[in-house]
Amino acid sequence: xxxxxxxxxxxxxxxxxxxxxxxxxxxxxxxxxxxxxxxxxxxxxxxxxxxxxxxxxxxxxxxxxxxxxxxxxxxxxxxxxxxxxxxxxxxxxxxxxxxxxxxxxxxxxxxxxxxxxxxxxxxxxxxxxxxxxxxxxxxxxxxxxxxxxxxxxxxxxxxxxxxxxxxxxxxxxxxxxxxxxxxxxxxxxxxxxxxxxxxxxxxxxxxxxxxxxxxxxxxxxxxxxxxxxxxxxxxxxxxxxxxxxxxxxxxxxxxxxxxxxxxxxxxxxxxxxxxxxxxxxxxxxxxxxxxxxxxxxxxxxxxxxxxxxxxxxxxxxxxxxxxxxxxxxxxxxxxxxxxxxxxxxxxxxxxxxxxxxxxxxxxxxxxxxxxxxxxxxxxxxxxxxxxxxxxxxxxxxxxxxxxxxxxxxxxxxxxxxxxxxxxxxxxxxxxxxxxxxxxxxxxxxxxxxxxxxxxxxxxxxxxxxxxxxxxxxxxxxxxxxxxxxxxxxxxxxxxxxxxxxxxxxxxxxxxxxxxxxxxxxxxxxxxxxxxxxxxxxxxxxxxxxxxxxxxxxxxxxxxxxxxxxxxxxxxxxxxxxxxxxxxxxxxxxxxxxxxxxxxxxxxxxxxxxxxxxxxxxxxxxxxxxxxxxxxxxxxxxxxxxxxxxxxxxxxxxxxxxxxxxxxxxxxxxxxxxxxxxxxxxxxxxxxxxxxxxxx
Numbered sequence: 167x168x169x170x171x172x173x174x175x176x177x178x179x180x181x182x183x184x185x186x187x188x189x190x191x192x193x194x195x196x197x198x199x200x201x202x203x204x205x206x207x208x209x210x211x212x213x214x215x216x217x218x219x220x221x222x223x224x225x226x227x228x229x230x231x232x233x234x235x236x237x238x239x240x241x242x243x244x245x246x247x248x249x250x251x252x253x254x255x256x257x258x259x260x261x262x263x264x265x266x267x268x269x270x271x272x273x274x275x276x277x278x279x280x281x282x283x284x285x286x287x288x289x290x291x292x293x294x295x296x297x298x299x300x301x302x303x304x305x306x307x308x309x310x311x312x313x314x315x316x317x318x319x320x321x322x323x324x325x326x327x328x329x330x331x332x333x334x335x336x337x338x339x340x341x342x343x344x345x346x347x348x349x350x351x352x353x354x355x356x357x358x359x360x361x362x363x364x365x366x367x368x369x370x371x372x373x374x375x376x377x378x379x380x381x382x383x384x385x386x387x388x389x390x391x392x393x394x395x396x397x398x399x400x401x402x403x404x405x406x407x408x409x410x411x412x413x414x415x416x417x418x419x420x421x422x423x424x425x426x427x428x429x430x431x432x433x434x435x436x437x438x439x440x441x442x443x444x445x446x447x448x449x450x451x452x453x454x455x456x457x458x459x460x461x462x463x464x465x466x467x468x469x470x471x472x473x474x475x476x477x478x479x480x481x482x483x484x485x486x487x488x489x490x491x492x493x494x495x496x497x498x499x500x501x502x503x504x505x506x507x508x509x510x511x512x513x514x515x516x517x518x519x520x521x522x523x524x525x526x527x528x529x530x531x532x533x534x535x536x537x538x539x540x541x542x543x544x545x546x547x548x549x550x551x552x553x554x555x556x557x558x559x560x561x562x563x564x565x566x567x568x569x570x571x572x573x574x575x576x577x578x579x580x581x582x583x584x585x586x587x588x589x590x591x592x593x594x595x596x597x598x599x600x601x602x603x604x605x606x607x608x609x610x611x612x613x614x615x616x617x618x619x620x621x622x623x624x625x626x627x628x629x630x631x632x633x634x635x636x637x638x639x640x641x642x643x644x645x646x647x648x649x650x651x652x653x654x655x656x657x658x659x660x661x662x663x664x665x666x667x668x669x670x671x672x673x674x675x676x677x678x679x680x681x682x683x684x685x686x687x688x689x690x691x692x693x694x695x696x697x698x699x700x701x702x703x704x705x706x707x708x709x710x711x712x713x714x715x716x717x718x719x720x721x722x723x724x725x726x727x728x729x730x731x732x733x734x735x736x737x738x739x740x741x742x743x744x745x746x747x748x749x750x751x752x753x754x755x756x757x758x759x760x761x762x763x764x765x766x767x768x769x770x771x772x773x774x775x776x777x778x779x780x781x782x783x784x785x786x787x788x789x790x791x792x793x794x795x796x797x798x799x800x801x802x803x804x805x806x807x808x809x810x811x812x813x814x815x816x817x818x819x820x821x822x823x824x825x826x827x828x829x830x831x832x833x834x835x836x837x838x839x840x841x842x843x844x845x846x847x848x849x850x851x852x853x854x855x856x857x858x859x860x861x
Contacts, residue, residue: 430581603645
């Protein structure tokens with residue numbers, strides 16, 4: 167029976183399932199979290215359940231989709247933690263995911279990088295834009311998915327309210343004071359009441375009160391004009407114009423000023439897309455989509471995304487809208503909305519739908535007791551929906567809506583439709599790229615006159631002045647990298663910086679093995695180099711191995727970019743257009759083989775730098791070298807050590823002195839110091855960002 171690495175054979179799997187079955191009978195029928203483990207004991211999935219026994223049994227009984235089966239096949243054991251209620255399970259699941267980062271869970275990576283406007287909690291408060299939300303008693307407003315909107319709003323507030331700008335108070339007033347944008351606490355005493363008033367007005371402005379601020383500024387402008395203080399009146403007029411300029415960029419969609427996050431999601435082909443519509447100050451300011459593979463139940467993984475999104479985030483909206491999920495089915499599509507969200511019409515549809523909904527649930531027309539009449543009428547899955555709603559509300563301390571009908575459901579449907587369209591676009595882009603890649607492979611073969619090129623093997627050498635020479639091979643199958651076929655080569659026979667002989671050795675070793683083991687032959691061999699490299703490879707293939715495989719070379723320009731494609735012996739330039747997909751494919755191949763070779767070379771020489779100096783010292787073998795590096799941590803710390811520091815390793819004073827002398831006071835015949843060699847290598851790396859030294 168064939169066994170694959172990391173995968174138990176059938177007999178082992180049978181024993182594992184038997185042990186799991188016995189353990190399942192002991193699981194209580196209570197809410198809690200469960201942790202799935204693989205053979206190494208690594209936690210690969212964390213989930214929550216209202217009834218632990220039922221949920222855990224569902225993984226090991228019945229049929230599953232392919233994505234869920236991938237997870238189940240990796241499970242060899244599980245643990246569970248019983249909680250008092252669903253809210254505790256929700257919070258615990260979020261904390262466990264952040265602790266273990268299981269590979270099959272939804273892992274939030276970049277969705278908390280949106281900027282916020284922050285009023286610091288200091289004696290002299292400041293206004294700043296930040297992407298880090300901390301529990302520091304400061305006031306946060308946002309998020310602003312559009313960073314420009316956050317920056318423009320802060321600049322406007324800087325003109326209106328002269329809070330201090332400096333992180334540390336300077337010795338004298340700065341330019342901001344003379345511009346009227348700083349109250350200068352560095353030189354003048356500022357009453358706390360002044361700060362409190364400005365902070366209150368900034369908070370009111372950012373919470374939707376800009377119209378009141380604008381009216382107040384208009385009144386002051388008229389008063390200044392009546393007093394013939396035209397300079398002051400002009401300043402106030404400019405401030406009013408700045409408010410109009412900043413705020414008119416935002417889509418005014420509702421009559422209230424409630425901050426809301428509207429969530430929607432869609433799933434297809436094992437992928438999930440979550441769409442968030444951000445409403446701030448009663449305005450739909452932005453939407454954001456996150457796509458990722460999921461392996462558990464769709465709605466559970468969606469809720470996991472929501473809990474991670476809000477965990478440890480004090481800048482919460484007033485309301486959160488979530489889609490309903492019944493009997494494991496997708497949220498029912500709104501066909502009219504789905505047709506309307508294609509292309510540029512998506513934003514218009516969003517504005518229209520939210521505008522329609524705004525009148526119905528403004529603060530005056532939608533009182534709290536009658537907030538969601540449909541939520542009382544939940545024919546399917548009411549228990550689970552109520553649990554989710556109550557758990558999130560208890561944890562986040564915000565109002566959570568899971569509407570079943572009406573205008574609020576229209577908003578959630580709009581978010582789901584946006585998510586569905588984003589997912590469809592993702593798959594269409596993948597298909598289009600695949601079609602382009604296939605076409606590029608076909609066209610490349612036509613340019614070279616060799617038919618369709620299914621398998622391409624590319625080679626590149628890497629060395630610096632002949633030190634630690636290595637080579638690498640990458641494989642592209644049907645235009646896509648096949649990383650399992652990549653190979654690394656340490657050069658054995660070539661002394662010094664001889665790139666052509668290095669190419670001969672590597673090609674010889676590769677295709678001798680291909681012939682000996684009956685491996686698949688390539689349709690094309692790509693050499694990262696010019697005519698000399700090609701001639702060396704062709705000579706070995708034809709004259710030594712009797713192989714007649716097409717060989718082409720890729721020549722780079724002065725900026726180390728792919729410039730020409732060469733083929734034949736003698737080599738001739740193939741006039742492939744530089745803006746074609748075929749040329750783009752060649753660039754990808756050249757960049758990939760160069761990256762792979764350079765990475766291997768850096769790993770090799772980093773190891774050799776440490777090893778060579780210690781190995782050159784008499785009395786230091788492999789065992790003592792490893793013990794020294796393990797004890798001191800690095801070569802630098804060994805050089806800085808005292809003779810007595812070597813005693814715990816069983817090294818006497820004489821040998822310790824020899825080690826320190828060799829490392830710190832070398833003679834002209836000894837190898838170069840690691841620091842000097844490191845500097846040389848770093849300089850070479852800087853010159854070699856996209857270029858190999860000997861090409």
